[in-house]
Amino acid sequence: MPTMKEKYMTRRRFVESASAAAALAAAGCSDNTNENTNSKKGDDGMEFTELIEVRRSVRRYAKSEISKDEMEKIVADALNAPSWKNSETTRYYAAVGAETKARMWKEALPSFNAANSADAAALVAVTFVPGESGFMGSDPADELGNMWGAYDCGLASSYFVLAAKNRGWDTLIMGIRDTAKVKAILGIPAVETLMSIIAVGKAAVKPVKVPRKPVAEVLKAI
Numbered sequence: 777m778p779t780m781k782e783k784y785m786t787r788r789r790f791v792e793s794a795s796a797a798a799a800l801a802a803a804g805c806s807d808n809t810n811e812n813t814n815s816k817k818g819d820d821g822m823e824f825t826e827l828i829e830v831r832r833s834v835r836r837y838a839k840s841e842i843s844k845d846e847m848e849k850i851v852a853d854a855l856n857a858p859s860w861k862n863s864e865t866t867r868y869y870a871a872v873g874a875e876t877k878a879r880m881w882k883e884a885l886p887s888f889n890a891a892n893s894a895d896a897a898a899l900v901a902v903t904f905v906p907g908e909s910g911f912m913g914s915d916p917a918d919e920l921g922n923m924w925g926a927y928d929c930g931l932a933s934s935y936f937v938l939a940a941k942n943r944g945w946d947t948l949i950m951g952i953r954d955t956a957k958v959k960a961i962l963g964i965p966a967v968e969t970l971m972s973i974i975a976v977g978k979a980a981v982k983p984v985k986v987p988r989k990p991v992a993e994v995l996k997a998i
């Protein structure tokens with residue numbers, strides 16, 4: 777038997793999608809929504825509010841391995857991230873083999889990040905292809921230029937770490953790394969801009985939430 781709240785949510789979803797479809801039709805647009813648009817919980821995932829609370833940077837991992845299929849699922853989820861004109865310039869280079877990871881820890885990461893990510897199942901270098909996001913043809917659309925590529929890459933990385941957590945994997949975004957070494961070890965094209973290395977693994981400790989600023993400090997409603 778559905779609870780009152782479930783009945784209400786079902787009704788609200790129906791009303792919202794019906795009115796959104798009507799508004800889109802009136803505007804001459806197609807409706808590419810589907811029944812799941814407002815669903816609260818996926819088949820195998822967490823509720824969103826819970827997910828953003830439990831996703832924390834993990835700096836101690838238990839030994840684990842990640843399959844190609846599992847990594848592909850996380851990246852497929854991350855591809856839902858918005859990007860400039862849907863340019864999707866973010867790229868992922870996943871070090872999953874023991875030898876490649878060992879080189880990354882030894883040569884490409886400072887000792888504290890190597891220690892923090894030791895025993896992670898993967899070290900994923902996240903890059904973007906410059907000159908596309910934020911560009912009209914070959915000209916930058918505005919003063920930000922390739923910062924839009926970095927913006928999109930940050931959005932994609934957010935989706936990536938949340939998708940990983942949703943699928944049972946913990947992560948650590950590491951901005952401090954040796955760019956030239958990472959590119960050499962992973963064979964990243966010289967033209968791509970390296971952003972971060974994301975460790976993906978199974979937490980060996982329960983991470984503590986670090987405090988956040990009060991909303992009033994970061995939000996001005998004008």
Ligand SMILES: Cc1cc2nc3c(=O)[nH]c(=O)nc-3n(C[C@H](O)[C@H](O)[C@H](O)COP(=O)(O)O)c2cc1C
Pocket residue numbers: 831832833834835889892948949950951952972983984985986
């Ligand atoms: C762009 C970026 C770079 C970061 N670089 C590092 C890093 O090099 N080493 C590290 O231990 N944590 C790094 N972090 C993790 C942050 O310290 C962490 O996200 C922040 O303290 C908030 O904690 P939380 O992720 O647990 O919510 C980085 C995070 C971001 C977004």
